[in-house]
Amino acid sequence: MRLVETGYESGKSGRLSGLIFSAYRMARSRIGGIGMTQELTERNRRILEAIVEEYIDTAEPVGSRTVTRRHQLALSPATVRNVMADLEELGYLTQPHTSAGRIPTGKGYRFYVDSILQVRPLSxxxxxxxxxxxxxxxxxxxxxxxxxxxxxxxxxxxxxxxxxxRLETTVFRHIDFVPLSEGRVLVVFVTRSGLVQNKIIQPREPLSSRELETIANHLNRRLKGLSIQEVKEQLFSEMERDRSRYDQLLRKTLMLSQEALKDNIGxxxxxxxxxxxxxxxxxxxxxxxxxxxxxxxxxxxxxxxxxxxxxxxxxxxxxxxxxxxxxxxxxxxxxxxxxxxxxxxxxxxxxxxxxxxxxxxxxxxxxxxxxxxxxxxxxxx
Amino acid sequence: MRLVETGYESGKSGRLSGLIFSAYRMARSRIGGIGMTQELTERNRRILEAIVEEYIDTAEPVGSRTVTRRHQLALSPATVRNVMADLEELGYLTQPHTSAGRIPTGKGYRFYVDSILQVRPLSxxxxxxxxxxxxxxxxxxxxxxxxxxxxxxxxxxxxxxxxxxRLETTVFRHIDFVPLSEGRVLVVFVTRSGLVQNKIIQPREPLSSRELETIANHLNRRLKGLSIQEVKEQLFSEMERDRSRYDQLLRKTLMLSQEALKDNIGxxxxxxxxxxxxxxxxxxxxxxxxxxxxxxxxxxxxxxxxxxxxxxxxxxxxxxxxxxxxxxxxxxxxxxxxxxxxxxxxxxxxxxxxxxxxxxxxxxxxxxxxxxxxxxxxxxx
DNA sequence: ATTAGCACTCTCGGCAGGAGAGTGCTAGCG
DNA sequence: CGCTAGCACTCTCCTGCCGAGAGTGCTAAT
CATH class of the missing domain: 3.30.450.40 (GAF domain)
Structure with a gap:
């Protein structure tokens, strides 16, 4: 079986209102004619809800009498038992053993979450x-x-x-290069949100620490505030444009930044x-x-x-x-x-x-x- | 009771030889006249060793017969029982209940580790x-x-x-300052071993990002290879010396570095x-x-x-x-x-x-x- | 001093029995 | 025809009991 994902969508107007919207949407789909809705009558849904919530509360298999007692349903245990048998047949509930109460299955939780659950906003x-x-x-x-x-x-x-x-989903704030042994370079990124990440790269040609410093200063002035995606694009286009021009430092700059941004980190x-x-x-x-x-x-x-x-x-x-x-x-x-x-x-x-x-x-x-x-x-x- | 620390010392000539030295030292102290040694005879020590090792192996309380059987001691279970009773009285062993075998107490493990244990070097x-x-x-x-x-x-x-x-026990390799909002500055340290650590400080007076850059470059050239302790000392003495001289940038440099190194991090x-x-x-x-x-x-x-x-x-x-x-x-x-x-x-x-x-x-x-x-x-x- | 023997203690697994919870089914009711 | 009361049945869980097994402490003999 696959892991199902819920389409629990937020509205565009902010997250919290999204929640309310969502609850509304769910209420509607309950009345409307979507797949699952046809499978369960309103009464059955109420009973499933009662069982799931009771089980969430107690962690004990839920019996028919408990359902009628604690959740005000004007029904007798016997009726509930019939419904429960149906719900079990449909795969929403299961029994640990005969003569135990019922507990929800994955499908049961799924239905509860998708079509029953009412989320109230926080106080x-x-x-x-x-x-x-x-x-x-x-x-x-x-x-x-x-x-x-x-x-x-x-x-x-x-x-x-x-x-x-991940670095790639962030906005550039700062970069720094620190020379290590054997030509390896420690790259330190700071994202706009102040997150510090680092990696080690091995540039194809050696760079002096003076060069590294210059390159870092240069990049920091030029790239601040761009998303990493934009940074990549800019560097790429520059590389295209200046392929012909013979500027040693610029070439090194591009080479170094490309190395630095090659793999995902974070x-x-x-x-x-x-x-x-x-x-x-x-x-x-x-x-x-x-x-x-x-x-x-x-x-x-x-x-x-x-x-x-x-x-x-x-x-x-x-x-x-x-x-x-x-x-x-x-x-x-x-x-x-x-x-x-x-x-x-x-x-x-x-x-x-x-x-x-x-x-x-x-x-x-x-x-x-x-x-x-x-x-x-x-x-x- | 306090948590006791073992004086399990290494020799000066490298760690592994330290281990061997240690074993030797322990062997000696066994024959010599140190406190615990008087408390236990050689035979009792052998039995304690057997019990601890058996318990380490099996995680089951160790009985007198097991000791005689699995560890070749030319003794009868009854004798071992007497010894075990003594060891219990002395606090090295305990019984989960009457008529169960014995298990080592904290004191028992302590004695085992300090005075019995033989550590063999790795193959x-x-x-x-x-x-x-x-x-x-x-x-x-x-x-x-x-x-x-x-x-x-x-x-x-x-x-x-x-x-x-911790930063303070390391050697300086690189420092960098990244301006954040409201005058706060993100300080990024790189230690000689390549560890990247960072903290946020709030300098007493505002600094432009140009100034931060200059200061970082300056510090990086001057301080590389010094221990953080040395860095602190150097900065301090410089502060003393240049108190009179009115050099705006230098003053800011010292102020900033002092802030940056104030608390421990790591x-x-x-x-x-x-x-x-x-x-x-x-x-x-x-x-x-x-x-x-x-x-x-x-x-x-x-x-x-x-x-x-x-x-x-x-x-x-x-x-x-x-x-x-x-x-x-x-x-x-x-x-x-x-x-x-x-x-x-x-x-x-x-x-x-x-x-x-x-x-x-x-x-x-x-x-x-x-x-x-x-x-x-x-x-x- | 060491050991063999023995009575004693305690745990553990299996088993039986009873209480309790819950079910499924059937028959009767509105 | 849907709902419900009643009832027999099932299963778990708890309790008490018993015997086996492991291990002890003590005593008397070597």
Whole structure:
């Protein structure tokens, strides 16, 4: 099976209004005639909702009596049982064993998230609680991202995850070349948002430290404020134009910058609050836990998902079970991108059990992304 | 109780020979008249050794019969039982419950490590297996440290931990100033070993980006190759000397550098292979595991221990149980410092259960430290 | 001093039985 | 025809019990 992505789109008029729009859109699709809607009657949907929410609350299989008792449905347990049997047949629910209650399947969560879930915007108190965590003073960009991860994990009680922007999606602020041994050169980039990244290159011909200095100063005056994409284009066109002219230094400049920009760098991932997730009852199973921590450690899967999220528009929800990523079976990942004023730059989110409190976490992720975007903008304009 | 540090000293003539020296010293102190030696007869020591090693192997409480069977002692189980009772009375062993075997206490491990343990040097094959992990080509200093952590964890099957050098213990290579908003300045340091560190400062008076550039170029020519300590001294004496002379730029230079060097930066910690430790049977207990991961997350305790290790000479072994750091109860930490050719710069080690294979891990930590020192030197000379 | 023997203690796995939760089915009701 | 009450059935989980096994401490003999 494939990992399905949710088309949880934001409106154009800002993220938060996007959320409201989204809720509205979902409400509409409930009445309208889209695929899934035909499959489930309104009553069945209500019952599915009750079961998912109950299970999110308690982490225990949900029985028919619980549903009628705790969620005011004017129905008897027997009726609910019939409905539950139907929902199981359709693949939304499953039973750990006969004579246990039901728990949602991946498909169940998916339907819940796509077509049932109502996201309420954060209260101003909640927003304050989140934004208070960034005592802006003198935080370096990297620290802002780390802090965002910590905030996400602390507020949600799950694990926060933040991907630093890749160099190529950023705006140029500063470059520097430091000669190392054997002709190798350490390149230090500073992006407009103040993020410092570095790499080592081996230029085809040797350069004196004086030359490196001159080249850096030159580039810094010329390229400031351009996106890396623009930088690349400009350098390329210049190279074309001046191919004929014999200017030693210019040639070296171009050669050096080309080397420096050749490969992607960045995409570092910060994972914060991993111990939080140990509180979740699903991870009393040590083997499962180990699986999850292995995933945290190697990061490639997470980078992959965050990359997708960065490219996509709006909130993405990945539900672990039933997906090709059996690694994080039983886990869900809620992500969105954050962006400074010029173009998309990174992604962040929360990892928790599929049995996660989506309606609480989604607005937190959303607001955090907005906040990070703002801070990176304000701090560095 | 306090966390005791072991005086596991290296000789002056290189680390590895230090290990051998150490073993010799330990052997001597066994015969000599130091405190603990009087407390235990040779036979008792042999039995304690057998028990600790058996427990390291099996993670099961060790019974008297096992000791006689698997370690060739010409003694009956009954005799061993008597000795075990004595060792328990003296605090070296404990029983999970009556009629279970014995397991070592913190004191037991401590005695084993200090006075019994024989460390054998690595075979050349093992050394190769470790050094092969650094495919030197173009690794940035930070990546070298990360890789060292990974190597430590992979070889030992426990968790590797590496602390990056603090700026103050390093040698100056390069500095750069990047203007941000509102008069703030991003300072980028490159140390001789190629490590890039940065911080944000707020100079008392504003500086144009032209001035910043000039100052950086000036400092880079003047200070290269000095230790940060020397840099500070030089700047200070210059400040004294030129107090009278009215040179605007020089004054600004000194002001800026002073700001930049005011606080310590660095001391970042890389923890690799956390999931490894989940294989250890002591962590089937989820609560214990959570404790440990909390410690990993907040890092301050680890930084504290590594800082101590950096200052101390030679190998340090911290044994968790019985210590003021109940956080890592049941865990031990083996650390040593690594050093480039000029002065001590960082520390690294392995975290594992107290029931860790010391004789295997100690030489690995030792060799890795030597290797990291070398790589940082070679790469950047 | 060391050891053989023995009674004792404690854990652990398996097993049986009962409580509790929940189901599926069937028959009756509006 | 949809809903519901009732009931038999299933499965888990907890408890108590028992015996096997491992290991101990003590005592008496060598």
């Amino acid at each position: 101003s108190g909640e927003r304050k609680r989140i934004s208070n965590r960034y005592h802006l003073e003198g935080l370096r960009a990297e620290e802002v991202l780390r802090e965002a991860g910590k905030a996400l994990s602390a507020i949600s009680n799950y694990t926060g995850i933040v991907m630093a922007p 995409g570092e991932v910060f994972i914060e609050g991993t111990s939080n997730i140990l509180d979740q009852p699903e991870f009393s199973n040590v083997a499962k836990m180990k699986q999850l921590f292995k995933t945290f450690e190697q990061k490639s899967l997470l980078i992959d998902l965050l990359d997708r999220s960065q490219k996509a528009d709006g909130m993405q929800i990945f539900i672990g079970s039933e997906s090709e990523f059996s690694d994080i079976d039983g886990c869900s990942l809620i992500t969105t991108h954050y962006a400074s004023r010029r173009g998309t730059i990174g992604a962040l989110g929360v990892i928790g059990p599929s049995r996660m409190n989506y309606s609480q976490v989604i607005p937190v992720v959303d607001y955090t992304a907005k906040l990070v975007s703002q801070i990176l903008d304000i701090e560095t304009e | 050349s094959g093992e050394r190769k297996r470790i050094s092969n992990r650094y495919h030197l080509e173009g690794l940035r200093a930070e990546e070298v440290l990360r890789e060292a952590g990974k190597a430590l964890s992979a070889i030992s099957n426990y968790t590797g931990i590496v602390m990056a050098p 001391g970042e910690v890389f923890i690799e292979g956390t999931s490894n430790i989940l294989d250890q049977p002591e962590f089937s207990n989820v609560a214990k595991m959570k404790q440990l991961f909390k410690t990993f997350e907040q890092k301050s305790l680890l930084i504290d221990l590594l800082d101590r290790s950096q200052k101390a000479d030679g190998m340090q072994i911290f044994i968790g149980s019985e210590s003021e750091f109940s956080d890592i109860d049941g865990c031990s930490l083996i650390t040593t410092h690594y050093a480039s050719r000029r002065g001590t710069i960082g520390a690294l080690g392995v975290i594992g259960p107290s029931r860790m294979n010391y004789s295997q891990v100690i030489p690995v930590v030792d060799y890795t430290a030597k290797l990291v020192s070398q790589i940082l030197d070679i790469e950047t000379e």
